[in-house]
């Protein structure tokens with residue numbers, strides 16, 4: 001089995017967050033100058049490695065989820081929804097556009113597989129997990145059923 005080039009694990013050494021400078025150790029610098037946290041993460045993608053606090057790891061996760069959101073509809077149409085919210089619970093119907101006989105299928109966003117760069121859907125008609133790449137959405141007409149933000 002091929003080893004994943006991505007690693008996210010708890011950092012056990014003393015370090016500071018590379019983004020916000022929160023630290024996981026007691027410093028002689030006054031606490032109101034920088035933040036002390038209980039846990040730090042080591043995030044590696046290939047060779048580069050960064051240390052992140054919980055807050056900054058969450059911000060990175062949110063940014064990755066947004067980057068993987070596939071477009072739907074006409075981006076020049078101000079009335080259309082330009083993006084499918086890649087949030088757990090978002091439900092939509094997809095019809096394969098390249099097959100005129102294709103039946104609509106219902107899906108719910110389950111999550112993002114960060115290690116594989118996949119969007120994991122639940123096929124509601126067959127009740128099975130359905131991992132897809134973002135280009136899966138380009139070949140289908142998508143209609144949002146439930147947007148958890150609305």
Ligand SMILES: [Zn+2]
Pocket residue numbers: 017018019020021022052053054055056057
């Ligand atoms: Zn941070």
